[in-house]
Amino acid sequence: MYMMKRKFKLSVVVEHDKNGYYAFSPQLQGCYSQGETYEEVMANIKDAIHLHLEDMLESKETIPEIDSISLTSMEVEV
Template identity: 45%
Template sequence: MRQVVLYKDEDNYWIVECPSLKGCVSQGNTKEEALANIKEAITGYIAALEEDNLPIPEENLATPNLVW
């Protein structure tokens, strides 16, 4: 399981990022779509690392800092 950050951008799209996988970002018209898309992106990201015999970054489930 990977921690993700979900937020709405200025164009009303939902953006979702996986901080432990640098550059792993997706979006969707709804929260549900964005979350489904990031699951697919995470799976593809990890598969690409494995294919290239690169290490898979460990998840850091520390409590994120809150930003207002």
């Protein structure tokens, strides 16, 4: 059986600290990964998202897509 490929537009958040890189997709609960470098974490989160989407499609779940996202950081003095 032939399945048509589909593309999904999802956001990915990447954080970096002294222990490495961490990435997650806010639209996909529980979909996250890590890596020692930015390139590694991006490859890992892409694989994690791919597997997560395959599972959602198989389960006939609705896959949320975004139009845009805005993310910034700020300092807060307390």
